[in-house]
Amino acid sequence: MQRIGVFVCWCGSNIAGTVDVHKVAEALKSEPGVVIATQYQYMCSEAGQTLIKDAIRDHKLTGIVVCSCSPRMHEATFRKTAAAAGLNPYMVEIANIREQCSWIHKDMEVGTEKAIILGRAAIAKVHLNAPLVAGESPVVKRALVIGGGIAGIQTALDIADAGFPVDIVETKPTIGGKMAQIDKTFPTLDCAACILTPKMVDAAQHDKINIYAYSEVAEVKGFVGNFSVKIKQKARMVDPVKCTGCGLCVEKCPMKKVPNEFNLGMDKRSAIYIPFAQAVPKVATIDPTACLKMKTGKCGLCATVCEAGAIDYTQQDSFIEEKYGAIVVATGYNPINLDQFDEFAYNQSPDVVTSLEFERLTNAAGPTAGTLLRPSDGKHPHTLVFVQCVGSRCDGAEKGKSYCSKICCMYTAKHAMLCREKYPDTEVYVFYIDVRTPGKNFDEFYRRAVEEYGVKYIKGMVGKVAPQADGSLLVQASDLIEGEQLKIKADMVVLAAAIEPDQSARPLATMLTASMDTNDFFTEAHPKLRPVESPTAGVFLSGCCQGPKDIPETVSQASGAAAKVIGLLVKDSLTCNPCVAHSDELMCNGCSACEKVCPYGAITYQDKEFRMPDRTTAIRRVASVNPAVCQGCGACTVACPSGAMDLNGFSNSQIMAEVDAICK
Amino acid sequence: MSHNKETLREIVIETAGVNPRKCMKCGKCSATCPAYDEMEYHPHQFVSMVEAGKIEELMNSKSIWMCLSCFACVERCPRGVEPASFIEAARLALIRQQGKNHLKAEDVPAKLNDKLPGQAIVSAFRKYSK
Ligand SMILES: Cc1cc2nc3c(=O)[nH]c(=O)nc-3n(C[C@H](O)[C@H](O)[C@H](O)COP(=O)(O)OP(=O)(O)OC[C@H]3O[C@@H](n4cnc5c(N)ncnc54)[C@H](O)[C@@H]3O)c2cc1C
Ligand code: SF4
Ligand code: SF4
Numbered sequence: 001m002q003r004i005g006v007f008v009c010w011c012g013s014n015i016a017g018t019v020d021v022h023k024v025a026e027a028l029k030s031e032p033g034v035v036i037a038t039q040y041q042y043m044c045s046e047a048g049q050t051l052i053k054d055a056i057r058d059h060k061l062t063g064i065v066v067c068s069c070s071p072r073m074h075e076a077t078f079r080k081t082a083a084a085a086g087l088n089p090y091m092v093e094i095a096n097i098r099e100q101c102s103w104i105h106k107d108m109e110v111g112t113e114k115a116i117i118l119g120r121a122a123i124a125k126v127h128l129n130a131p132l133v134a135g136e137s138p139v140v141k142r143a144l145v146i147g148g149g150i151a152g153i154q155t156a157l158d159i160a161d162a163g164f165p166v167d168i169v170e171t172k173p174t175i176g177g178k179m180a181q182i183d184k185t186f187p188t189l190d191c192a193a194c195i196l197t198p199k200m201v202d203a204a205q206h207d208k209i210n211i212y213a214y215s216e217v218a219e220v221k222g223f224v225g226n227f228s229v230k231i232k233q234k235a236r237m238v239d240p241v242k243c244t245g246c247g248l249c250v251e252k253c254p255m256k257k258v259p260n261e262f263n264l265g266m267d268k269r270s271a272i273y274i275p276f277a278q279a280v281p282k283v284a285t286i287d288p289t290a291c292l293k294m295k296t297g298k299c300g301l302c303a304t305v306c307e308a309g310a311i312d313y314t315q316q317d318s319f320i321e322e323k324y325g326a327i328v329v330a331t332g333y334n335p336i337n338l339d340q341f342d343e344f345a346y347n348q349s350p351d352v353v354t355s356l357e358f359e360r361l362t363n364a365a366g367p368t369a370g371t372l373l374r375p376s377d378g379k380h381p382h383t384l385v386f387v388q389c390v391g392s393r394c395d396g397a398e399k400g401k402s403y404c405s406k407i408c409c410m411y412t413a414k415h416a417m418l419c420r421e422k423y424p425d426t427e428v429y430v431f432y433i434d435v436r437t438p439g440k441n442f443d444e445f446y447r448r449a450v451e452e453y454g455v456k457y458i459k460g461m462v463g464k465v466a467p468q469a470d471g472s473l474l475v476q477a478s479d480l481i482e483g484e485q486l487k488i489k490a491d492m493v494v495l496a497a498a499i500e501p502d503q504s505a506r507p508l509a510t511m512l513t514a515s516m517d518t519n520d521f522f523t524e525a526h527p528k529l530r531p532v533e534s535p536t537a538g539v540f541l542s543g544c545c546q547g548p549k550d551i552p553e554t555v556s557q558a559s560g561a562a563a564k565v566i567g568l569l570v571k572d573s574l575t576c577n578p579c580v581a582h583s584d585e586l587m588c589n590g591c592s593a594c595e596k597v598c599p600y601g602a603i604t605y606q607d608k609e610f611r612m613p614d615r616t617t618a619i620r621r622v623a624s625v626n627p628a629v630c631q632g633c634g635a636c637t638v639a640c641p642s643g644a645m646d647l648n649g650f651s652n653s654q655i656m657a658e659v660d661a662i663c664k
Numbered sequence: 665m666s667h668n669k670e671t672l673r674e675i676v677i678e679t680a681g682v683n684p685r686k687c688m689k690c691g692k693c694s695a696t697c698p699a700y701d702e703m704e705y706h707p708h709q710f711v712s713m714v715e716a717g718k719i720e721e722l723m724n725s726k727s728i729w730m731c732l733s734c735f736a737c738v739e740r741c742p743r744g745v746e747p748a749s750f751i752e753a754a755r756l757a758l759i760r761q762q763g764k765n766h767l768k769a770e771d772v773p774a775k776l777n778d779k780l781p782g783q784a785i786v787s788a789f790r791k792y793s794k
Contacts (some may be wrong), residue, residue, distance in 0.1 A: 343696070343740055389690070389742075396686055396744025433690040463695025463740055478691030480708065485700040 002127050004033045005061040006119060007052055009043035009068035011098055016041075018102040018111040024067060027116045031123045035059050044074050049081045056085035063091040063126035067119045069098040088131035090578065090649055095122040117662055124661035128654045132578035137628045139225040140325040141569050144169065146217055146508065149177020150196060150551060151543025151558045152330035153203050158562030160208035164569045167210045167322065168203065169217055169231055171504065174279035175200055177332050181262065181356060183363040183370075185551060186414040187445040193278065193365070200280040213240075213281055216504075218319065220327070220511045221601045223631055224538025225574045227324045235315040237286035237294070238272075242310035245282030249302035249311065250274060258290045260367075263360045266375060267367035272302050272311075276365060284310070326538050326565040327512065329522055330558070331505050333544040335497040336391050340399040344390065344495055345465040350375040351473060352465060352493045355408065358415055362422075372423065374491055376471060381491035384419055385475045386412050386430045387462045391498035393433070401498045401519060406548035408496035409436045413449045415494060420453040429456045429488060431477055439550070458486070465493050499548055513599050514539045522546050532561040540564050579649035580630035581637060583623040586610075587644035590621030594636035594645050602629035603636060672757065673717040679753035682746045684715040693737035693747045703727040707737045707747035714750050723758045727751070733787045755791055767792040 006028045010016035021039040029037040036059050040048050043066060055061060064087070066078050071094040079089035097115040105111040143159050145152045148170030156166040168175060179185075180200075182192040203209050212231055219230035253270035260269040262276055271290040274282060284302075292299035293313055303311040335356050338346040346352045351374050353361065364370035374381050388408055394400025409432070416428045430449075435457070437443040449455040460478030468474050468489075475488040501520040509516045514534040515523045522541050525533040533540055542561040543554040583594070585608065595603040604626065607619050623645070625636075637645045637652065646652055667675065677684065693707035700706055705713065705727045713722050722728065728751050737747040767789055775785065 393688060394742040397742050400742060433688060459691075461690040461692035461695050463692050463697070463736075476695055478695035478708070480689070480691045480694075483706075485694060485697070485706075 002033045002062045002129075003035045003060055004031075004123055004126055005052070005055045005059060005064045006031075006034055006037035006123065007043055007048075007055075007064065007066045007068075008037070008039040008097075008115075008119070009048070009066065010039065010041045011069060011102075012041065015068070015098050015102045015115075018105050018108055019097055019115045020108060020112040021115075023112050024097070024115045024119060028065075028067075028119045028123065031120060033063075033127060034123060035061065043068055044077055049077075052078070052081050053085040056082065056087050061087065063087075063093070063129055065093045065095055065119060065122040065126055067095040067097045067115060067122070070094075070096045070100075088133075090132040091126065091129050093122040093126045093129070095119045120664070121658040121661040124657040125654045128651065128657055129649070132648055134578045135576045135627065136573040137225055137576050138573050139569060139571050140227075140323045141165070142167070142322070142324050143326045143328065143565050143569065144217075144227070144229055144322070144324040145328045145330055145542075147177070147330035147332055147502075147543070147545065148172075148175030148203075148211065148213070149330060149332045149543060149554075150179045150199070151332065151545075151554045152177070152328070153199050154555050154558035155328050155330060155540075155542045155562045155565070156203055156209050157199065157206065158559050159565050159569075160206045162562075162566045162569075163208065164566065165208045165210070167212060167231075167324075169212045169215050171214070171216050172275070173214045173236070173273075173283070173285040174275050174281070175203065175211060175213060176276075176278075176280070178356070179551060180276065180278075181264075181359055181363075183359045183366075184414065184418065186410045187439070187441045189414070189418075197278040197280075200278065204280045211281060212320070213283075214285060217508060217511065222323075223600060223629060225325050225568070225571075226628070227327055227538065229322055229324060229327070231320045231322065233318045233320065235288075235317050236283065237288070237291070237311065237313055237315050238284045239310045239312055239315075240281060240283045242308045243283045243306075244308050244310075245274060245279075245284070246307075247274060247284070248305050248307070249284055252301050252305045254299065254301060255290055255292050258287060263367045264354075264357045266357060266360060286311075286313075326540060326568050328540045328542050328561050328565060329505075329508065329512070329514065329534070329545050330542040331502045331508065331545040333499040333548065334502055336401065336500050338390065338495065338497055341390060341495075343464050344387065344462065344493065345467055345473070346495060349465075349467040349473060349493075351381075351467075351471075351491065352495065354495050354497045355411055355415065356497075358494045362415075362418060372419065379491075380423070382425060383427045383488065383490045384416075384429070384492045384494065385462065385473075385477075385488060385490045386416055386428070386494045386496065388412055388430065388432045388435075388496045389461075389498075390495040392496075394498075401500060403498075403519060403548070404436065405496075405498045406436070407499070407550050409434075410439070410442060410445065410550065412494075412496050413437075413446045413455075416455040417449040417453045420449075420455060427456070428453075429458060429475075429490075431458050431460055431462050433459075433461060439552070460486075462493075499544070501545055505545055512536060512539050532557055532564055538568065576628060577632050578627075579632040579647060580627045581625045581632065581634070581645055581647050582627075583625060583640075584644045584646065585622045585624075587642050588620075588622040588640075589642050589644075590623065591641065593639045593641060594623055597635040597639040598630075599633065599635065600629050600631050602626045602631075669717050669719070672719040673714065676714055676719050676750060676753040676757055679756055680714075680746065680749040682744070682749050684711045684745065684750070686743045687711045687715070687745045688743055690742065692740050692742060693745075696736040696740045698734060698736065699730045699732050702730040707751075710747045710750045710754075711745055714754075719754060719757065722750075722754045723761075728755050728758070729791065733790050752790060759792070 095118040218232040255271035259265040360366040391400040392405040395402040462477040464476040540561040
């Protein structure tokens with residue numbers, strides 16, 4: 001028989017306000033095995049913990065129940081308390097009488113009754129608890145960064161500078177992300193390429209950083225400190241080691257009619273291409289859907305001109321397997337597709353563009369070499385209308401996103417200002433619902449657009465854009481301050497499209513068992529206190545994959561994630577959770593049900609010799625759990641049809657005892 | 665039958681079946697409205713007037729008869745607010761208050777002719793039928 005101590009916490013008035021803690025302690029005193037039951041204002045305080053430690057020693061307790069807040073909050077605290085008094089920490093049970101009781105009940109009587117029941121269940125469980133000893137697992141001192149935008153690059157640089165090797169996996173042929181496509185950056189208006197490309201080069205030249213460009217994560221196994229990742233290197237048809245990036249093949253390639261994704265389809269590239277001049281790695285890539293040689297077998301010009309002999313039309317996708325201690329997700333964002341917003345005529349007129357397209361139209365390396373020209377006729381536009389919140393803040397409507405995309409107010413102010421600065425003859429309107437500029441020097445920036453540059457900010461939304469026969473665009477909009485409906489004849493309309501996570505983020509989250517919100521942004525472990533960690537141990541978050549952000553914020557988070565990774569990688573080993581599964585070999589029938597459900601790949605099968613009751617021996621296939629890989633999620637215990645799988649610390653009999661105690 | 669301000673507000677909101685508080689005052693409805701210039705109150709104002717309980721003013725305004733029931737505002741509203749539904753509700757409240765039924769379903773077939781667009785009948789039915 002266990003000797004159990006029960007400690008009921010008031011949590012100030014948090015619990016004591018709706019639960020009669022004296023009554024709870026009194027009632028639990030008479031439960032079997034309970035030798036002491038008491039209450040105290042704050043059990044987690046120094047004094048509260050001393051009370052528990054003294055009771056463990058004085059009453060020779062073999063198990064304790066703390067009726068307090070959620071185990072997520074203070075289970076670790078009370079386990080340490082028990083250990084300090086010489087009690088095995090896994091002989092501690094928490095009855096959550098705060099989040100699951102006092103906070104959700106208003107009536108003292110009901111709350112008290114429920115608290116007693118929860119306490120009783122925990123006591124029933126402690127009777128069946130057994131001391132457990134946590135093992136240790138080594139930490140692989142290498143990090144993986146998925147996504148090579150500014151977020152991924154910054155995280156990788158910071159980790160590498162601390163001396164740990166980092167691999168960056170980037171799905172595109174070059175790193176750089178969206179920042180490489182942006183022209184100038186708010187709020188300082190320095191050129192994006194001038195501040196980004198040195199960082200790209202730093203990453204490429206860092207002896208601790210290895211870039212897998214044009215690659216994807218294909219499989220993730222393992223757990224914090226010991227992930228095993230399969231990386232798919234997509235076939236470029238060019239040997240990245242031999243290719244010098246001279247660009248001769250690009251020049252000579254006769255197939256020049258492929259929409260150029262780097263310029264968002266606003267000009268053409270050749271079938272063999274280097275996305276932009278400062279690409280890292282600067283290696284050519286053949287687009288197999290456009291290449292004449294690959295489609296028809298005829299041509300092969302690039303192989304003839306390539307002096308390095310880098311072209312290889314037979315190249316296949318290849319796979320690499322590598323082990324990592326930590327994984328950082330930095331998969332960024334994309335502007336949403338505007339097909340559903342036909343009121344803005346995006347699909348009807350080339351002169352209606354997204355803001356990212358506008359960046360390319362003003363970029364010296366863009367399709368118009370930096371001169372702002374109307375896509376339809378290449379003429380200089382005189383009247384420009386910018387529309388904010390296109391697809392953002394849509395809630396209850398069938399299209400768009402419910403959240404604010406956060407960056408659009410600032411980049412629209414930037415675009416409007418730059419238009420007026422470079423082309424003073426232009427008339428620039430910005431239609432806004434709210435202007436949100438809560439950042440350092442942000443509001444000043446927006447006000448400059450209005451006060452110094454004379455951008456016409458109008459409170460109201462555009463309802464309709466109608467392309468006219470003369471090539472202009474008729475913009476019908478609200479001016480809510482003047483109480484007018486405006487009709488503006490514009491030459492160009494620029495839509496600040498909402499941004500959303502990359503499409504590949506959801507399948508990646510499944511591979512990583514990392515959680516996401518309903519919008520497919522990765523969720524952080526705690527929205528305030530752990531903003532760069534995912535709830536899955538060893539998986540960290542950097543940049544827009546976690547939520548819309550501008551560059552300063554992205555870079556801060558990227559460095560924050562790096563600090564967390566470094567904190568993990570400096571450790572030689574991690575304490576394992578001893579609450580892992582094990583199978584009873586005598587009951588296991590080797591059906592594989594558990595292996596199929598295990599998200600961590602912790603279960604394997606062995607053929608073992610068993611002595612049968614009739615003294616013969618038989619070879620049977622049985623499951624065995626690798627305790628270093630098992631995370632104790634319990635999926636296998638539910639799947640096992642023969643009841644052979646069980647979880648330490650949460651055994652079937654312990655759970656049943658709790659249920660029985662509740663139903664008593 | 666006449667109601668006090670608060671009940672009237674509740675009746676209109678319930679009939680419309682949409683929540684005026686979802687409006688973020690973007691004005692996209694009024695930007696879309698083809699009858700804007702004919703109205704003294706405009707679609708985004710229908711919403712704020714309902715929220716503020718100014719139903720009598722709305723019921724007595726020309727706007728509720730100028731609305732074409734084209735539902736462009738409903739289609740474009742990013743928040744699913746449906747300004748036109750408030751207009752319909754205000755019209756209905758008025759008609760019910762006056763105890764009149766100006767257009768009965770049985771009368772419709774007789775009024776149909778080649779020159780009259782179907783939309784006009786539908787619109788008239790929405791406005792004048794109880
Ligand atoms: C029009 C416009 C103008 C802007 N102007 C400014 C400005 O002036 N100032 C400012 O501060 N901010 C600006 N921003 C915001 C800025 O673009 C972002 O803050 C920044 O790019 C975020 O970086 P990121 O690395 O998180 O994401 P991204 O730049 O999107 O990078 C993500 C990278 O991950 C890769 N990737 C995605 N999925 C996978 C996968 N499954 N596997 C491997 N790789 C993957 C992508 O190919 C990409 O390279 C602007 C944004 C827009 C749309
Ligand atoms: S083989 Fe393909 S990539 Fe090479 S030059 Fe011909 S079309 Fe271009
Ligand atoms: S469009 Fe919708 S959200 Fe915008 S002002 Fe009109 S009713 Fe309000």
